Amino acid sequence: MCRGLRAAIGGRVIARVHQRRSGLRQPFPRGFAKRLTGRRVEAIDRRGKYLLIRLDDGVVLIVHLGMSGRMVVGARRNRFDTHDHVVFETADGPDVVFNDPRRFGLMDLVAADRLDRHKLLRGMGPEPLDTAFTPAVLGAALAGRKTAIKAALLDQRIVAGLGNIYVCEALFRAGISPRRRAGTVGPAQAARLVPAIKGVLADAIAAGGSSLKDYVQADGELGYFQHHFAVYDREGKPCPGCRCGGGVKRIVQGGRSTFFCPNRQR
């Protein structure tokens, strides 16, 4: 998403903003549309699941897609679809439409020099694709935790950016049971888990993400990593390379579905 937006609107001026409701998961900040109008997009990057759209006046537009949000780049449209909540028109460039049926997404504005202290970003764990994210770092973050490793990896303070799909897939690749207490993940397992996390994310990004219902890339194309899931949403089906019977199991942890292979994950 970040790369797609960068290619489409990086360097462009936001000519007009249609704000079609007062907020999403949280209210839009005061003067939201007006503060964006006329600004040039200087850079687009990301921290965890938050898109950071940096503007030429030193303000950063923070965007989270929640569960069902999408940012779609396209030609000017003369009508809005249901759940098109914010539409950004660029000068001499495409529109960007933020559409989010469930409205679990959010947008906020913050001064760039206060970004690290922003409530949403403060306390967030390391970026999983950074070289600084090592087995030793993960092991230290997990030490002493009694919660299940599944829940710990979903905790954005432990490591940033992992969601339900990629946690399930990473635990499968690492051969670690989602029910294992986080504090019992030792050096040998952390040494498998870190590359498993990096590998799953790299593969998913290369595939354009995972399209279940809502997610599309910025250009509207579907991602196709969902066709490469080993365990996620594959209850009862065999996991790759596993010929022990039974197949993939589904359990509920913290109110979320977990998919795993009891034979390959301990």
Place this chain on the structure above:
DNA sequence: AACAAGACCTGCATGC
């Protein structure tokens, strides 16, 4: 302090 459960929303598949 750490953890689980509930809340926030809409849409879709399933079963009666």
Place this chain on the structure above:
DNA sequence: TGCATGCAGGTCTTGT
């Protein structure tokens, strides 16, 4: 056909 139920890429708040 209609209706009820359960589930969904997340995370914040509340209660134990």
